[in-house]
Amino acid sequence: MIKLTSAEENYLKAVYHLSEEGKKNVSTNDISAEMKTKPASVSDMLRKLSDKKVIDYRKYYGVNITDEGKKYALQVIRKHRLWEVFLVEKLRFAWDEVHEVAEELEHIKSPILIQRLDEFLGHPKFDPHGDPIPDEFGDVKARPRLPLNVLALNDGGQIVAVKDSSAAFLRYLDKVGAYIGARVKVLDKVEFDGSLEILVDNKKTLFMSKDVAENILVLQQ
Amino acid sequence: MIKLTSAEENYLKAVYHLSEEGKKNVSTNDISAEMKTKPASVSDMLRKLSDKKVIDYRKYYGVNITDEGKKYALQVIRKHRLWEVFLVEKLRFAWDEVHEVAEELEHIKSPILIQRLDEFLGHPKFDPHGDPIPDEFGDVKARPRLPLNVLALNDGGQIVAVKDSSAAFLRYLDKVGAYIGARVKVLDKVEFDGSLEILVDNKKTLFMSKDVAENILVLQQ
DNA sequence: ATATTTTTTTAGTATTGCCTAAACAATATT
DNA sequence: AATATTGTTTAGGCAATACTAAAAAAATAT
Ligand SMILES: [Mn+2]
Ligand SMILES: [Mn+2]
Ligand SMILES: [Mn+2]
Ligand SMILES: [Mn+2]
Numbered sequence: 001m002i003k004l005t006s007a008e009e010n011y012l013k014a015v016y017h018l019s020e021e022g023k024k025n026v027s028t029n030d031i032s033a034e035m036k037t038k039p040a041s042v043s044d045m046l047r048k049l050s051d052k053k054v055i056d057y058r059k060y061y062g063v064n065i066t067d068e069g070k071k072y073a074l075q076v077i078r079k080h081r082l083w084e085v086f087l088v089e090k091l092r093f094a095w096d097e098v099h100e101v102a103e104e105l106e107h108i109k110s111p112i113l114i115q116r117l118d119e120f121l122g123h124p125k126f127d128p129h130g131d132p133i134p135d136e137f138g139d140v141k142a143r144p145r146l147p148l149n150v151l152a153l154n155d156g157g158q159i160v161a162v163k164d165s166s167a168a169f170l171r172y173l174d175k176v177g178a179y180i181g182a183r184v185k186v187l188d189k190v191e192f193d194g195s196l197e198i199l200v201d202n203k204k205t206l207f208m209s210k211d212v213a214e215n216i217l218v219l220q221q
Numbered sequence: 222m223i224k225l226t227s228a229e230e231n232y233l234k235a236v237y238h239l240s241e242e243g244k245k246n247v248s249t250n251d252i253s254a255e256m257k258t259k260p261a262s263v264s265d266m267l268r269k270l271s272d273k274k275v276i277d278y279r280k281y282y283g284v285n286i287t288d289e290g291k292k293y294a295l296q297v298i299r300k301h302r303l304w305e306v307f308l309v310e311k312l313r314f315a316w317d318e319v320h321e322v323a324e325e326l327e328h329i330k331s332p333i334l335i336q337r338l339d340e341f342l343g344h345p346k347f348d349p350h351g352d353p354i355p356d357e358f359g360d361v362k363a364r365p366r367l368p369l370n371v372l373a374l375n376d377g378g379q380i381v382a383v384k385d386s387s388a389a390f391l392r393y394l395d396k397v398g399a400y401i402g403a404r405v406k407v408l409d410k411v412e413f414d415g416s417l418e419i420l421v422d423n424k425k426t427l428f429m430s431k432d433v434a435e436n437i438l439v440l441q442q
Numbered sequence: 443a444t445a446t447t448t449t450t451t452t453a454g455t456a457t458t459g460c461c462t463a464a465a466c467a468a469t470a471t472t
Numbered sequence: 473a474a475t476a477t478t479g480t481t482t483a484g485g486c487a488a489t490a491c492t493a494a495a496a497a498a499a500t501a502t
Contacts, residue, residue: 007489028450041490043451048488060450060497091337101331110322116312228459249480262460264481269458281467281480 002052002072006107009076011035011045012054015065016073025062074138079114080106081127081134086117088128095128096170129170130161130180130217146220148184149194149213156185157218164215173216176206184218223273223293227328230297232256232266233275236286237294246283295359300335301327302348302355307338309349316349317391350391351382351401351438367441369405370415370434377406378439385436394437397427405439 004012014034018026028046032039050057054069065073083105087093093101115136118124125141126132134140145160159182162169173179177200187205188197194210208216225233235255239247249267253260271278275290286294304326308314314322336357339345346362347353355361366381380403383390394400398421408426409418415431429437 005488029448037489038491039450040452040492044489087334091334091341093333093337097333101329101334104329104331105326108322108325110325112314112318113308113312113322116314120312226458250478258459259461260480261462261482265459268481 002054004052004054004072008045008049008052008054009072009107010103011042012049012065012069012073013076013080015049015055015063016070016077019065025064027062031063071138074134074140076106078134078136078138079108081131082114082117082121082124084127084129085121085124085133089121089124094170094174096165096167096174098128099165099167126161128180129165130159143219145217147214148186148198148208148216148218149196149210151186151218151220153186153189155220156183157220158183159216160219161217162215163217169212169215172212176208177204178206178216183221223275225273225275225293229266229270229273229275230293230328231324232263233270233286233290233294234297234301236270236276236284237291237298240286246285248283252284292359295355295361297327299355299357299359300329302352303335303338303342303345305348305350306342306345306354310342310345315391315395317388317395319349320386320388347382349401350386351380364440366438368435369407369419369429369437369439370417370431372407372439372441374407374410376441377404378441379404380437381440382438383436384438390433390436393433397429398425399427399437404442 011031014031015026018030018034023030028039028042031042031046035042046055046057046063049055049069050063053066054072055063055065057063080102083102084098087098087101088095118136124133130145132140132142143160146157147163148157148159151157159178159180161180162173178184183201185199185202186196187199190196194213196208196210196213198206198208198213200206232252235252236247239251239255244251249260249263252263252267256263267276267278267284270276270290271284274287275293276284276286278284301323304323305319308319308322309316339357345354351366353361353363364381367378368384369378369380372378380399380401382401383394399405404422406420406423407417408420411417415434417429417431417434419427419429419434421427
């Protein structure tokens, strides 16, 4: 049972997320961009994570997370998402206010704490952004989900998650009335710029850029 | 509005607590004992806290917390105690299990978080160990409280707090059935070693050493 | 195939927070 | 008053995490 510092956990999470996006041999620059640190700092950290065997690292070739590393990453992600649920459900935070705080809370070290929190929240399966919460063994219930912009004309579905969890994006969604659980249908797709006209909950129509649509994930129905 | 690191907050809290125990010019060795770090490390830290003007520090003469410092210390203490209440009331932690975790949680930086937590908990006035929770302005509702061993023979009172919050002591209290809120009466005081015979809740009699009694705080009635 | 650009690593530095060993100051003892 | 003891600070060092600048490797363009 190795010990990871908070910084190591953050980097490992970044490697995990980048790997999940399909990337093999995650690059130093990608991690640097994700972590908002300089590539030189990433190189330092990769050596440390490699020593602890949570990543496979060959200089100049990028890194891959190990099975052991995945386990640790998933536990941090589990904590992050459970705390987000707590903040929204119990402390009435808005979904755009939780990320920063959860980024700190996820590093609190106490197995009993997270087990009890999970219980207290009623074993939630998804966080406020629609992301699945890994269970205590690291198992994730993945839902099939597609970016809204790939739906065909007249296709319908339900918003189940957002890809971008930035406050700016989430507040925009709040403003236009797009929320997780909303039913959507593609009324029009503009070929020129990929923008869309969407029917929300069979009531309201909404125009959105391709940029926005790419970050809304739907379960096709 | 200065920024304090977690380590600085912990040291400042230690200075605050030692000051509250009546001590003027808190000594490096006392802080070292409280913090379980070496005196040399304390000297380093005192210079930093002094630079930030949260303590008054004259080499070799000990330190005193400033009014500004008191404000910061009280906010950390407020967070610590609110989290302890959360852990006990909401997550069913035992009162001997909360200290370590609260010691980490108290450093999470988010004004809204602590305000909402306070609300969620119903603005509690005391933590699970009977210690008062400072309000958002740092005001503390102090209750008059005495160590159980100073009560005279046949005097009665109610347990309102414990001085020692170590797991060992709290588990001992659990075992013998002494809890916050219990009514107590001094049935006998042994002159030889200061040990006591106590009647708890008009039901059970309890023998305890002076050491134990000193750490049980009562509201005399 | 060579030159240029991009990516990555290394070298050297800073800060925080801890340590040990040694020096220094204050206090107590003879 | 001199010496011993105790308490405190300084000096120097280490680990973690970040940085900048320079070097090296890999990828791309000519
Ligand atoms: Mn984090
Ligand atoms: Mn989330
Ligand atoms: Mn603490
Ligand atoms: Mn407490």
